[in-house]
Amino acid sequence: MMIRSAALALVIATTLSACEQVGIPDPVKEAARAQAEGEAIGSACRHAGRALEDCFTLNPRASKADIFTGWRNMNDYMIENKIDIVPPTLGEAAATSPAEAATDTSPRETESFSPRPRPRS
Numbered sequence: 056m057m058i059r060s061a062a063l064a065l066v067i068a069t070t071l072s073a074c075e076q077v078g079i080p081d082p083v084k085e086a087a088r089a090q091a092e093g094e095a096i097g098s099a100c101r102h103a104g105r106a107l108e109d110c111f112t113l114n115p116r117a118s119k120a121d122i123f124t125g126w127r128n129m130n131d132y133m134i135e136n137k138i139d140i141v142p143p144t145l146g147e148a149a150a151t152s153p154a155e156a157a158t159d160t161s162p163r164e165t166e167s168f169s170p171r172p173r174p175r176s
Contacts, residue, residue: 093121094128101129104140 096117100110
């Protein structure tokens, strides 16, 4: 009888320890992941020079407290190490429609970058 109880306890313990492999979410790990993601969003917003309110508006699903924590930590880090902001450039390209981009003839970085070297004359 004692062997059956020990075997049953072993089977139950083994089954319950594999919950993550079955796909049962762990609320503690999900909360930690969401917090880390919010802090990363806040840090990225500060590094890009975005205002905190803009960061809240652009990321409505993230916790405002986590965004603020990440933003503040990055602000302190940037001040301490004298790091300048890195303005986002993707937003400018995404703001123009494909039709405008096709007709745009202004000089940009594409003229200075060429996959092949230019022949020298």
